[in-house]
Amino acid sequence: MGKKKTYAITAAAAFSTVTALSGCGAVDMTEQRSPFAGAAGAKTVTLSVQSWVGAQANTAVAKYLLEHELGYRVDTVQVDEVPAWDALSQGRVDAIMEDWGHPDQEKRYIGDKRLVARGGGLGVSGHIGWWVPKYLADRHPDIADWHNLNKYAHLFRSPESGGKGQLLDGSPSYVTNDKALVKNLGLDYEVVFAGSEAAQITQLKQQYKRHKPFLTYWYKPQWLFKQVPMVEVKLPKYTDACAAKDPEKIDCAYPTTPLQKVLNADFAENGGRAAKLLKNFHWSERDQNEVSLLIADKKMKPQDAARKWVEEHPRVWREWLP
Template identity: 45%
Template sequence: MRIPAWIRATSLVGSAVLALTACTADIQPRVAAPGPPAAIECGTLTLAVNPWVGYEANVAVISYLAKNQLNCTVVEKDLSEEESWKLLAAGEIDAILENWGHDDLKKQYIDDERVAVEHGLTGNKGIIGWYVPPWLAERYPGITDWRKLNDYTFLFRTPRSGGRGELLGGDPTYVTNDKALIRNLKLNYTVTFTGSEDKLIEAFRTAEEERRAVIGYFYAPQWFLSEVDLVHIRLPEYTPGCDADPAKVACDYQPYDLDKIANREFAESGSPAADLIKNFQWTNADQNTVARYIRQDKMSRDEAAKRWLDANPDVWRSWLPAT
């Protein structure tokens, strides 16, 4: 059958269009399938270092891992607790690695100003209180009862105490209730600050070695307790809110689940260092081991951290970011 010319022409045009479309399709730019987002570089991590060796132990391991596993540049700043919170709120500090309570500061900077966040527990259990060396508790068993402390004032009188018993403190920047407790429990004692954690430890060590009478503020976790097992004096039992008014405190110190605090912007930045700090958890025994390396064995923080990390890979590998 003969095909009319107009049909043949239409067919030719259609074929040409199809051919052109096919050719055009072949030269369209190919769009690559989306891949995983680029990893965020760590950059600079700035950490507060508070003045007790347990805190230094936390800094040691976090700093070492940040530098050697995440390629961070780490800056460490020696600060008191109050200074740490202020600089963290101002964005000059990224994280506080061991926080003991501070509900007032949490309300100000986390709840009200919203410039800081709670960034996970450290795994450490914090116990603050009054302690005496073991020999003294064995010689005078009643001394561990706070209601009988005035009967033993004579043991703790010194040239500095003005006829009262002397209760030793450590670094004067530590937040303590000791003066209020003495006043409100009507105890015939006065507080004398040794000036540092190291001097407080040395006072307790000497007291045990030389059978001297010493009573003072102390806390766990603390590596020194594995050397001298100080005896904790039980004050009136802590109940929630009993320390709400610092001037009226008449109860023992609150037991703490220690936590970490981060600058909000840092915490939400996606930085691998923020993930490392949030994931970081260990035990009192872990911290005491690293602290002992630093103070007793005179290792640098990096040396102490490496020794512990080499021995505990199953613990710290879970702290690293998943990426």
């Protein structure tokens, strides 16, 4: 037992020594890197992966090219969008490959503090909306218009929606105005938050298997459309004036956003060939979906899916190489 205690004491001593050794002066912890980075003296790039599969596809291909074409070691970290911006500004993450627009963070980190730099467009446009399954739209052709949603509210009832129709929302990290929309458009619906995209997808697939009705918040590009064909519900037309309103008062559709890459400012300047490759990274919605489907549907590992795509589309990625 004496041994055990000695271990504990040794550990404590080691810990405090490390603290002491790390310097007595000031330490800027926003400049620290991951302890797992560059383990064997390799040049390391850390990429943020968001929880959705499209983002995994971007990152997987970027990672594959960085590793196999440029000889970097790539670490990936999965974090939600806003914390990822934070990590980006601190250099814990070098790049976010797919950003859906975060005005507050852009203002703070790109505008005021200049810790983050834009990395150019990804080549894919994102669109958020409400969707119903195609079989439902075939059965009731007028359902895909918000004017008629109240008429069909009974179809979407669930144990969670309390007698109203259920509008299924997903992960808390996603941009959504759905509560305001339901209220301002006078819809007889209850927004139910699935809490994670995984839960939402699982639920949609279950409904689809049995051809049951559902109304869901969803977005393009997304691989799920290949498995579960859906029709978008028409919402009041998007205008900039409407989007500028107080979030509680918004009553129009979501915009179509060209997705952006963002890099840590220091990395963008001094990141060498890796930074150049990531800035040049630009592909189409079809390319992204191809990789996403391999990951999510065929259950391939992201790196295998990336290799398959890279082998089949050399013309696309050759242009990105610095």
